[in-house]
Amino acid sequence: MHQGRKDLLNRACKAYTKKRRVLIPEDLKHLVVDDQHELLYCYVPKVACTNWKRVLMVLTGDGKYSDPLKIPANEAHVAGNLRTLSQYTTAEINHRLRTYLKFVFVREPFERLVSAYRNKFTRNYNTAFHKRYGTKIISRHRVNPREEALEKGNDVSFEEFVYYLVDPRTQHEEPFNEHWERVHSLCHPCIIHYNVVGKYESLEQDARYILQLAKSQDVVRFPATVKSSRTTDDMAAQFFQKVSPFYQKKLYNLYKMDFLLFNYTIPSYLKF
8 A cells, every 4th residue: 555655656756747856954844853763754734743743752752751642732833842854964864865764644635725724714713823814815815804804814714715825926925834835845755755655544554554664663652533623525525615616726726736646536526
């Protein structure tokens, strides 16, 4: 199964990417390093990355932590708690890319996108996202917005979020936020040859497999997920109902590489 995913990824890379560019340290900010167990993990937000970061904190913590679930989620995302590959010298980077076990976890692109929208734009506590992105989305993509909406940015609809993503100005002004950036842009799977491509759909068994490869299955167990609120295909279908076929197609084109590289089919609920 894992070899099949890698072969498919390699074929897709050959078919759809033209020239290989050289990676710069900026490209490696999402690769978390565990020097003790010789692991490189490229984290993708909304694909169980909090739990993977917790697991890596246990593995790199010299006994400071033993149970991943006892590590608060916000602590797992504190920048200094885990080292990333961008912090090493070129020689150290090349050595790790050549010799460490490299893995990434991916998810159906539109489920991941709906999950990011739900988390960042429909939760009252995410005021930083509402201010940073919501206000801009509303001022650009809503006709006659109310004063309060312009100020708070806390009621962005999924359709408005889609308009923002496909608007050429968005990426022209700044890179996508990591929560909706494409996996191929975060993790460079056509340049970095990952040993394992894990999938959210088979998260628990893929996680077990990686910890076995890392000879760490006795040190830490990947936390079992019991999320009843997790975004599913049915839920994604509901969100896409209100998006016109024209914008569905534009959005698909934006995320097309993630669909192709990781063998996800076009969702049946799309109408273009």
